[in-house]
Amino acid sequence: MIIDAQAIVKHYRLGDTIVRALDGVTFQVAEGEMIAITGPSGSGKSTLMHILGCLDRPDTGRYVLAGEDVSTLSRDRLAQIRNRRIGFVFQTFNLLPRLNALENVELPLLYAGLHDAKDRAAEALVKVSLQDRMYHHPNQLSGGQRQRVAVARALVTDPAMILADEPTGNLDTRTGDEIMALLHALNAAGRTLVLVTHEADIARQCRRQIRLRNGQVTADEPVSATDGDERRIPDFAVGVAVPCCPSPSRTGVLPPAAKSGI
């Protein structure tokens, strides 16, 4: 089990009132699953994503990530967990503008203190089919390419899960489909994926959907094929290489980087 969320509660103080952003959220995610967390704005899905991503701690309840209880860890320890166990993909890509693609992807490895960072980063870029754009800066890349660099960065530390927040939100439909195809390919090879989205068609591509409303889980069910529109999975995988990932290890120890091509 990758994620074990137990009665997670998070509230914020807004002036005199206390807002219950998360009011007892419980669910589990197994390894290799691809789930969507959906809900309207104000439902608490951003807060849940921050907690799942170890950017914030729950007020009460437990969050066990890949076998480790991270609910009460120190900020430095959480930073380490974010570095090794979690890969973020943001709606606005969040690449550092003054670094090129390779340097952006290598950054988590540098924070981890690894010496073969450049090699591993190059490998990750090959996995997202951007080996020809390694030295380009973000402003020289299209939206879809930037998001692919972000996915490579999320992959580079071989994390336990990829946490994507509206990954196609800033992309046009076609590019959005490309990115979703990439994510599906990663999932097919064994990666655990958690997508936070408010778009129904994106949610329908996942195998399971957790609906949030007012800080509580209102539904946690597999996406059925008999739902209104058909479950649409992009059926082209142009330009997306099928990655071969070794199964992520629980302890965050990275396998040695392969020197030659994949």
Place this chain on the structure above:
Amino acid sequence: MLFWTTVKIGLQSLWANKTRSFLAMLGVIIGVAAVIAMLAIGTGAKRQVLTRIAAMGTNLLIVTPGQSGSHGVTSGTQQNLVLADALALLETEGVHRLAPVVQGRAQVKYANKNQPTQVTGTTPSYFFIRDYTIAQGRRFSDTEADSMSHVAVIGPVTAENLFGRNDPLGQAIKVKGISFTVVGVTAAKGDQGFFNPDDQVFVPYSTAMKQLFGLTYLREVDVQAVPEANLTKVQEALAAVIRKRHRCELRGGDDDFNVRNQADFVQMATQVTETFTFLLASTASISLLVGGIGIMNIMLVTVTERTREIGVRKAIGATESSILRQFLLESVIISGFGGLLGVVLGTGTALLLPKLTPFTTAVELPAVIVALLFSAAVGVFFGWYPARRAAQLDPVEALRYE
């Protein structure tokens, strides 16, 4: 590895905002340049004084009135050295030559030329003791020295100022209205900045004391020891004579005079010039502190601008200390680079000053290194607060920042 990437990002960040980076550096550049220039002036002064003292020669002893200096300059000279003291010293063992000295400033005139000049009243032995050679004519004699003769030896600069190209020998100059015959001109020794030995008039001590300045007391007694003499012994012997004559023990024990050798002067001069240098440099350092405030300002702006970036870094695993180090490094790069430019500017100024002002300068490597280290320290000190702000940003809020 991360270090070099951080350095690279810092440099890129500075280069992308050239104007802003330069303005941030400006305070440090000016501060360091000022410190280097001030230190150069102080060092130049020290070297000048020490060179002059070295020229004194190692077997020169100077007897002066006044309290012994404790740490540096004796303040306020007493008047208690008389000719009889000088005569008594002549008998002391180890004394080779001796000259009583009085000095004053007076208007010296020839034809239509008129200038205030230093007038030294002494004996012919003075020229030997103080290493003045005669270029033209002669020194005055011992007899002339004792008998209030109206003869004078002048320096080459005085000669040129009063006589131009004409021959001064045998001419009459007026010193304080009294007529003197020029009998000799000294050879040039070189301007030493605050004192020019070539712009002087030497007259017999008796004339100076009785007729020119009305003095009963001497300014000093210069003593040249025999070359093989034990200088300390001679120094003590001279002191003993004066002590007895002045009845120092009867009056409480302290000497009311000094006998100093070259090493003593070196020590005094070093202390004075070092204090002087320290004061100059401290004042200049204030501008360096102001420069540091400028850096802190710019770094605060930079941190705010890069809030989003800091959030992303934290999301991918940067710890607080990582972020702290990154921004400290960027401050140190600014201040360090500003320091380098300041050293260049300061050294250039130090080289230019002697050409435009009476100051001499000397730039020494230790001063440069200290200034560079100080500028790096300013970067760390003033960059600390902005770097801490960056490190403590909440990643969730930072990621939301527009």
